[in-house]
Amino acid sequence: MELLDVVKIEEAIDLEVKAMEKLAFKRKIEIDTTEARGYILSSDLISNDDLPNFRKATMDGYAINYKDSRGASDTIPSILSLVEEIEIGHSPKKVLQRGEASKIYTGGMLPQGADSVIPIEYTETINEKLIGIMKPVFYMENVIEIGDDSKKGDIYEKRGRVIEAETMAMAASLGYDKLKVYDKLRCKILSTGDEIIPVTEKLIPAKARDVNSYMLKGLVEELGMTVSKVSQLKDDRDLIKEELSEDVDLIIVSGSSSKGNKDFVPDIIREFDPGLIYHGISIKPGKPTSLSINNKTMILGLPGNPISAYVIFRTVFAEGFKRYFGIEDKIYIRASLSKNISNGGAKTKVCLVDLNRINEDYVADPIFGFSNNISLLKRAKGYIILDEYDEGLREGEIVEVRLIR
Numbered sequence: 007m008e009l010l011d012v013v014k015i016e017e018a019i020d021l022e023v024k025a026m027e028k029l030a031f032k033r034k035i036e037i038d039t040t041e042a043r044g045y046i047l048s049s050d051l052i053s054n055d056d057l058p059n060f061r062k063a064t065m066d067g068y069a070i071n072y073k074d075s076r077g078a079s080d081t082i083p084s085i086l087s088l089v090e091e092i093e094i095g096h097s098p099k100k101v102l103q104r105g106e107a108s109k110i111y112t113g114g115m116l117p118q119g120a121d122s123v124i125p126i127e128y129t130e131t132i133n134e135k136l137i138g139i140m141k142p143v144f145y146m147e148n149v150i151e152i153g154d155d156s157k158k159g160d161i162y163e164k165r166g167r168v169i170e171a172e173t174m175a176m177a178a179s180l181g182y183d184k185l186k187v188y189d190k191l192r193c194k195i196l197s198t199g200d201e202i203i204p205v206t207e208k209l210i211p212a213k214a215r216d217v218n219s220y221m222l223k224g225l226v227e228e229l230g231m232t233v234s235k236v237s238q239l240k241d242d243r244d245l246i247k248e249e250l251s252e253d254v255d256l257i258i259v260s261g262s263s264s265k266g267n268k269d270f271v272p273d274i275i276r277e278f279d280p281g282l283i284y285h286g287i288s289i290k291p292g293k294p295t296s297l298s299i300n301n302k303t304m305i306l307g308l309p310g311n312p313i314s315a316y317v318i319f320r321t322v323f324a325e326g327f328k329r330y331f332g333i334e335d336k337i338y339i340r341a342s343l344s345k346n347i348s349n350g351g352a353k354t355k356v357c358l359v360d361l362n363r364i365n366e367d368y369v370a371d372p373i374f375g376f377s378n379n380i381s382l383l384k385r386a387k388g389y390i391i392l393d394e395y396d397e398g399l400r401e402g403e404i405v406e407v408r409l410i411r
Contacts, residue, residue, distance in 0.1 A: 291377040
C-alpha cells in the first residue's frame with residue numbers, strides 16, 4: 007500500500023498562502039458601492055468628514071440655550087420668544103439669543119447659540135411668538151454633537167473586510183459611491199466518481215447523490231469568490247485532466263484524491279508545472295487532500311466524502327484564504343464539553359459540535375459519525391480542533407468553538 011507524505015495543518019495553510027502569493031491573487035479594482043456585496047475591501051474605509059457635521063436634534067421640539075430652562079416647571083414655566091421654525095435639510099437663519107427658541111424637528115440643524123432641545127411634549131404654545139417650557143433640560147440634551155458619530159480620519163472598516171449590507175451602508179454615509187476592492191477569484195468546481203449521480207435522479211444501490219458540488223459552491227461564494235463552472239465527472243483520467251487544465255484562478259476537485267486505482271488527481275497534477283505542492287494532511291477527517299499549481303491556476307484536491315471535504319475547506323482552505331487576504335473574522339465561543347472526545351492516530355482532529363445554552367454558559371455537544379454522513383451538518387453550529395498531541399478532551403473541559411452559523 008502506497009502511503010501519503012503528509013504535512014501538518016499549519017504547514018498546509020502556510021503553503022496555500024505562499025501559493026496565492028506566487029499567483030498574485032490580490033488584484034485591485036474599483037466598483038460601484040451598490041455592487042460591492044461579497045467583495046473584499048482592498049483599502050481602509052475612512053471617514054472624510056466629521057459626522058454629523060452639524061449639531062443635530064434627536065427629537066421634535068425647540069432648540070434653546072439650556073440655561074433658559076433652569077427652574078422650569080408645570081406651575082412656573084419659562085417663557086421664551088419663538089424666532090423661527092427650522093425645516094429639515096435647511097440651515098437656521100437666526101442666531102439664537104438668550105430667552106429665545108427655534109422650533110426644530112428630529113434630524114434638524116441647531117442654530118448657533120442653541121445647546122439643547124426641549125421635547126415638544128414639555129412645552130405649551132402661548133401664542134405665535136411665545137412658548138412655555140415646563141421642564142428643565144441639561145446641556146446637549148437631545149442633541150448629537152458634531153463628530154459624535156465619527157471624526158474625520160476615523161477608520162470604519164479595515165482592509166480585508168468582506169463587504170456586507172452594513173459596510174455598504176457605512177460607505178454610503180461617508181460619501182463613497184465606489185469602493186476599492188480585490189477582484190473576485192474565478193473558481194471551477196469538479197465532483198468526481200463513478201458512484202455520483204445528479205440530485206434529480208432516483209437513488210439506487212451503490213450510488214450517491216452529488217452533494218459536494220452544491221456544498222462547495224455555497225462555501226466558495228461565502229468567501230467572496232465567483233463560481234464559473236460546476237461539473238460532475240466520471241472516473242475518467244483524460245476527462246479529469248482536461249477539466250483540470252482549464253485556465254481559471256482556482257479549481258476545487260472532490261474525489262479521486264487518495265491512492266486507489268481510480269484516484270487520478272494526484273498523478274495528473276504531478277504532470278503540471280510547477281505541479282504538486284503537497285498530498286496529504288495530518289488531519290482527521292480529510293487526510294488525502296492535495297494542493298498544486300498548474301501555470302496560473304491553483305488546484306485544491308478534496309476527499310470525496312462530504313464531511314471530509316467540508317472540514318478541510320473550513321479548517322484549511324478557508325483559513326489560508328482569509329490569512330492571505332487579511333480577513334479577520336474568527337469568532338469563538340468558550341463552552342464546556344458535554345462528553346469525552348478521544349483522539350488517536352497522532353494527527354489533528356476536527357470535531358463538529360452542537361451548541362446549547364444552559365443559564366449563562368454554553369455547552370458543546372460533540373457530533374460523531376462517519377465522514378460520508380451529511381446529516382452531521384444538521385446540528386453543527388461550530389467545530390473544535392484537537393491538536394495532534396492531544397489524546398483527547400474530557401467531559402466538562404472548557405474548549406474554544408469556532409462558529410460556522
